Amino acid sequence: MLEQLAAVILPVVIIAAIGYAWSRFSRPFDNALVTQLVSMIGSPCLVASSLTSLHVQPESLGLMALATILVFSGMFVLGFLVLKVMGLPMHSYLPAVVFSNAGNMGLPLALFAFGDSGLALAVVYFAFSATLQFTAGMSIAAGTTSVKHLVRMPVLYAVGASFLFIVTGVQVPTFIANTLEILGGLTIPLMLLALGVSLASLRIRSLPRNLFLSLVRMIGGFALSFLVSWALDLPPMARGVLLIQASMPVAVFNYLFAQYYNRRPEDVAAMVIISTLLSFGTLPFLIYYVLSAAQ
Structure with missing residues (x-):
């Protein structure tokens, strides 16, 4: 089990640490370019390649989609209530609490x-x-709603096209599948390197409040995903994946939006780094739990 834990956790930590060290040694890293590559090319290709190349039943994907919607709905409600009680502005903190x-x-x-x-x-x-x-989260931070962000998201078209192939049973042409696989393979290492670079530039402030909100993000996500997986009677693998995804720390994109719209970016940056540091301590227990439950 220790070997399994190391195989899961250490690659993530090592690649993020490389990004962190790269930034600390003042090596050039164009975060904006990497973000665009991942958002516009890498992520859509990864989604399309993963969904179309694997033998996963459409029912399993649909059940996972339902579970995801329920978890996000619960996180929006939980975040709204917590921030309302604390008297904190939704536009600054709600996206950071909701999005992992x-x-x-x-x-x-x-x-x-x-x-x-x-x-x-x-x-x-x-x-x-x-x-x-990129729709609700960006709209909350901006204080306005815009449909143009939705129609400009390549990942939506990747999901739609993938489900069309899955439902009809049509095979993706080999040259397209190979292209998607190569471009999608860029995504995970670039994301981890960008995470490390981002952590090197962020600072912690207002520790008690931001620590509490970070715990709401991670513990709340775990609790809601546990309840949803139990209510839907998800298979062990789907339950494990849902628990992993919902228990992750605050997404770095929350900081980028907070900075762009001037929504207390220092506090959001603190939540990113606090929750990420916490996750390195909780990951062994989380991965041990999901692997044990899946066996």
Whole structure:
């Protein structure tokens, strides 16, 4: 079991540490370019490649999608109530409480824990997370709602096209499948490197409050995913993937949006780094739990 834990956790930590060291040694790293590559090319290709190349039943994907929607609905309600009681502005803190790092950390953890089949389920969660973050999350931070962000998201078209192939049973042409696999393979290492680079530039402030909100994000996500997986009677692998994705720390994109719209970016940055540091301590227990439950 220790060997299994190391195989799942250490690659994530090592690659993020390389990104952190790269930044600390003042090596060039164009975060904006990497973000665009991952958002516009890497993530859609990863989603399409994972969903179309694996033998996962459409019913399993649909059940995972339902579980994901329920978890996000619960997180929105939980975050709203907590912030209302604390008297904190929704536009600054709600996205950080709701959206986990399902891409940078969740995808590789699901891959290393459950293999390609686990990755296929994880990209369902990631696809919903990315869609909601770039629509509802961005709208909350901006204080306005815009449909143009939704129609400009390549991951939506990747999901739609993938489900069309899955439902009809049509095989993706080999040259397209190979292209998607190569481009999708860029995503996870670039995400982990970008995570490490981002952590090197962030600072911690208002520790008690931001520590509490970080715990709400991680513990709340775990509790809700546990309840949803129990209520839907998810299979062990789907339950494990849902628990991993929902228990991840605050997504780095929350900081980027907070900075762009000037929504207390220092506090959101603190939540990112606090929750990420906490996750390195909780990951062994989380992965041990999901692997034990799946056996």
